[in-house]
Amino acid sequence: MVKIRFIEHTGVEHNVDALEGENLMSAAINNLVPGIDADCGGNCACGTCHIVIEKEWLGSSGEIGSDEQSLLTMTPEISEGSRLACQVVVTPALEGAVVRLPEFQM
Amino acid sequence: MNMESTTKMVSDPYAVDIDSLDFSDGRLFETGLWNSYFERLRNEDPVHYQADSPFGPFWSITRFDDIMFVDKHHELFSSEPAIVIGDMGEEIPLEMFIAMDPPRHDEQRQAVQPVVAPKNLAAMESLIRERVAKILDGLPVGEAFDWVDRVSIELTSQMLATLFNFPFDDRRKLTYWSDMAAGTPEITGGDVTNEERMVALQDCLRTFNQLWQQRQSELEIGEAESFDLISLLLSSDKTDNMIERPMEFLGNILLLIVGGNDTTRNSLTGGLYALNKFPAEFEKLKANPALIPNMVPEIIRWQTPLAHMRRIATQDVALGGKTIKAGDKVVMWYVSGNRDESVIDHADDFIIDRENARQHLSFGFGLHRCMGNRLAEMQLKIVWEEILKRFSNIEVIGEPTLVRSNFVKGYSSMTVKISR
Numbered sequence: 396m397v398k399i400r401f402i403e404h405t406g407v408e409h410n411v412d413a414l415e416g417e418n419l420m421s422a423a424i425n426n427l428v429p430g431i432d433a434d435c436g437g438n439c440a441c442g443t444c445h446i447v448i449e450k451e452w453l454g455s456s457g458e459i460g461s462d463e464q465s466l467l468t469m470t471p472e473i474s475e476g477s478r479l480a481c482q483v484v485v486t487p488a489l490e491g492a493v494v495r496l497p498e499f500q501m
Numbered sequence: 502m503n504m505e506s507t508t509k510m511v512s513d514p515y516a517v518d519i520d521s522l523d524f525s526d527g528r529l530f531e532t533g534l535w536n537s538y539f540e541r542l543r544n545e546d547p548v549h550y551q552a553d554s555p556f557g558p559f560w561s562i563t564r565f566d567d568i569m570f571v572d573k574h575h576e577l578f579s580s581e582p583a584i585v586i587g588d589m590g591e592e593i594p595l596e597m598f599i600a601m602d603p604p605r606h607d608e609q610r611q612a613v614q615p616v617v618a619p620k621n622l623a624a625m626e627s628l629i630r631e632r633v634a635k636i637l638d639g640l641p642v643g644e645a646f647d648w649v650d651r652v653s654i655e656l657t658s659q660m661l662a663t664l665f666n667f668p669f670d671d672r673r674k675l676t677y678w679s680d681m682a683a684g685t686p687e688i689t690g691g692d693v694t695n696e697e698r699m700v701a702l703q704d705c706l707r708t709f710n711q712l713w714q715q716r717q718s719e720l721e722i723g724e725a726e727s728f729d730l731i732s733l734l735l736s737s738d739k740t741d742n743m744i745e746r747p748m749e750f751l752g753n754i755l756l757l758i759v760g761g762n763d764t765t766r767n768s769l770t771g772g773l774y775a776l777n778k779f780p781a782e783f784e785k786l787k788a789n790p791a792l793i794p795n796m797v798p799e800i801i802r803w804q805t806p807l808a809h810m811r812r813i814a815t816q817d818v819a820l821g822g823k824t825i826k827a828g829d830k831v832v833m834w835y836v837s838g839n840r841d842e843s844v845i846d847h848a849d850d851f852i853i854d855r856e857n858a859r860q861h862l863s864f865g866f867g868l869h870r871c872m873g874n875r876l877a878e879m880q881l882k883i884v885w886e887e888i889l890k891r892f893s894n895i896e897v898i899g900e901p902t903l904v905r906s907n908f909v910k911g912y913s914s915m916t917v918k919i920s921r
Contacts, residue, residue, distance in 0.1 A: 434859045440573045440866035443859075462573070465868055468607065471618035499619030501875070 397485050397492075401428045401446075404498040413485040419494065420444045420480035430496035437481035442466035443500040444480040445473075448492060455488035472497045514538045519546055524561050524834075525554045525586055527690025530808060531905040536849070539563055539837035548821035555690070556586045559811070559830040560823075563837040565844040565862065567821055571812060571833050572866040575602060578812035578831055580869060585908050586811050586832055587688040592695070593702055597752035599760075599869055606868065609753065612737035616664060616730050617876045625663070629880060632659050633887050640919060645898055648917045652884075653769040660880060661761050666729035667712065678705040679762040682755045689908035706751045713744050730757055764806040765877050767911035769884060770901065771804030772796075774915060775851040777897040782853045790889045796853035797881045802861035803851045808836040808910045810865060835862040836910060894920040 396412040401423055403409075413422035423431050423444075432443035439462050448456050453476050459467075463482045467473050480494075510528050511517055514537050522538060529535040542549050542563045549561040562568050571578050583589050584600045598609035615621060636655055640646070654676055662672035681701035684693030709731070716731045734740045734753075743750045776783040786792055812831045817824055825831060839862050840848040864871035871877070888895070901915035 432859055434864070435569065435866050436857075436860050438569060438573065438866070440569060441864075441870055462867075465603070465607070469610065469614065469868070469870075471615055471620070499623075499875070501619070 397487060397490050399485070399489065400491070400493045401430075402493065402495050403428075403430055404496060413489075415485055415487065417485055418481050419446060419478075419483040419485065422485060423480060423496075428496070430500070431480060432500045433481065439463055439466065439479060439482055442470055442479065445470050445497055445500055446478055446480045446483075447474055447476040447495040447497065448478055448483070449495070450476060452489055452492035455486065455492070456483045470497075470501050472499065510534065514541050519549075520552075522551075523554055524549070524551060525556050525559070525690060525832075525907050527686075527692075527905045527907045530907060530910050531903045533903070535808070535836060535910075536840065539834060539840065543837060543841060548823045548825075550823070555686070557830065559586065559832050560825055561837075562820070562831060562833045563841075564821075565838040565841040568833045568835065568838040568862055569866050570820065571831060572810070572862075572869070574818075575868050577815055577818050579815050580606070580812060584810050584812075584869075585683060585689050586809065586830075587685075587690075589688060592699060593751075594748050595752035595755065596746070596749040597756040599756050600752075603868065608739040610872065612740040613730055613733050613753075613757065614872055616728060616733055617873045619875050621728060622876055622879055626879065626883070628663070629660070630883050630887065632656070633880075633883050637884075637887055637891055642892075642919050642921050645916050645918050648773060648895075648897075648915045649766070649770050649901075649912050650914070653766040653912075656769065656880070656884065657762050657766045660765070660876075661758060664730055664757075664761060665712070666716075666727055666731065671708075674704075674708070675758055676762060677701065678755065679758045682759050683908055684906065689906045691904075691906040691909075702751065702755075705754065706747060709750070709754050710744065713750075760871070761873055761876070763909045763911055764871075764873075765880055767806040767909070768800055768804050768877065768881055770912040770915050771806070772800035772881065772885070773895060773917065774897055774901060774912070775800060775803050777895075779851045782851055783894075786853055786885075787889065787893075790886065792853050793882055793885045793889075795855070795858050796885065797878050798858040798861060799851065799853055799855050800881060801863045801877070802839050802845075802858065804910065805836040805839045805861075805863050806910055807863070808906075808908055809834050810869070833862075833865075835865070838862045892919050892921060896920070 399411045399413045401409040409428045411422055411426040420433055420437050434443045435441035463479050467477050510526055514522055547564045552558050562571055579602050580600050589595050598606045658672040658676045661675045662669050678701055681693055681698045683689050684691035685698055713731055809832050814825045814827055814829045816827045842848050864874045896918050898916040901912045904911040904913050
């Protein structure tokens with residue numbers, strides 16, 4: 396189990412025990428964290444699981460692929476730390492990671 | 502060019518050899534036969550090569566997962582030069598970002614995307630609600646009228662006029678140009694003549710040229726920045742001289758008009774039709790309006806207002822046990838993928854509280870995913886909230902008239918009667 400702290404845009408926090416090896420999209424959805432639509436079901440094809448990972452953990456969130464990068468550039472609310480949750484695999488290095496949810500998904 | 506289908510349309514697609522069926526026939530959508538045609542393909546030959554059609558040979562991709570694969574891999578399947586089954590014709594060689602690959606696609610899309618960004622939409626919500634309320638309050642109660650004309654077209658043309666900051670009284674011109682743009686036999690198997698289309702597109706270009714000049718001079722004299730689409734094009738250094746490239750200018754304008762018009766229009770009609778075909782769902786909705794946000798994506802799936810998108814393979818690709826050759830035309834039939842029972846349970850049924858209702862193909866996937874999806878969803882949500890506040894029932898009388906096109910899956914009229 397890896398502890399992840401999801402924070403909604405309103406400030407509401409959800410502390411989740413994520414399974415090592417799953418991605419942050421399913422960690423959020425399986426723990427009823429709102430704010431992720433996941434229209435493509437985790438195929439890196441829609442951009443509706445946009446999250447922003449706090450700086451401290453960004454380096455532990457893995458490489459951004461070119462597909463993911465293209466979809467992120469279509470999101471008007473892109474910022475430093477933007478990722479697609481379906482592309483971030485939970486590892487022990489993410490222990491305690493703070494993950495912010497944007498107000499809107501594209 | 503003779504655009505008559507090379508094969509006869511048959512009422513039972515199972516009765517003949519699968520290779521003799523023409524899946525590009527616009528009449529399939531006018532008659533509703535598309536459903537059994539594509540059901541057969543999904544089951545028997547999901548990645549299907551049709552050697553002969555009025556649009557030349559093409560592949561039909563019919564299953565959900567295969568469509569997702571093609572849509573996602575823009576490097577294997579190019580969107581150039583056109584995204585409908587037929588080519589656009591050489592008299593007016595339109596260019597639009599939906600039919601471009603990266604990097605040009607990305608530059609142009611990024612310029613206009615802010616207009617439909619969720620933040621901008623939230624600011625527009627009350628205006629949309631006001632306009633919806635006015636349209637609904639003006640409808641006759643207890644007498645038959647055409648829902649398509651009085652609600653679906655009216656509302657979407659008002660919305661488009663708002664997004665373009667287009668003269669409000671001329672808003673039906675937008676609808677007309679939209680109908681003309683992709684309505685010919687060569688492009689989508691429709692019934693618009695080339696002459697009529699040519700005149701309409703020239704008028705459209707002239708009008709938007711004037712609008713561009715007007716916006717530009719407003720910007721120059723320092724009038725407040727407006728958030729309409731023309732102003733956005735004028736304010737990005739990638740697109741601020743688009744007016745010098747008339748075919749690119751007209752192409753992108755038409756893209757935004759068609760994208761914001763036919764789609765929402767036909768989902769507005771399709772939702773009401775579906776609720777009449779599945780009356781238990783209508784009762785469920787009336788008893789619990791909180792289901793609206795889940796019903797909206799279900800309407801968009803069930804209707805699938807755009808039946809297909811097409812690509813050209815950039816290299817040989819193995820898919821579903823077949824080899825698609827470089828240069829082959831590939832048609833992703835969203836309308837079929839949205840009825841794929843291996844992904845969507847009871848896919849022919851309209852179920853407003855369906856689980857995972859958002860997982861449908863109507864917006865496409867990947868780089869070219871629908872830009873206006875959130876606007877569309879918001880409009881549908883508001884319309885249904887306002888309908889339920891006002892009326893106890895809306896009854897569809899008889900069967901609607903459907904559009905002849907293999908691209909726009911829509912309604913030309915639908916008679917209804919409202920009960921207070």
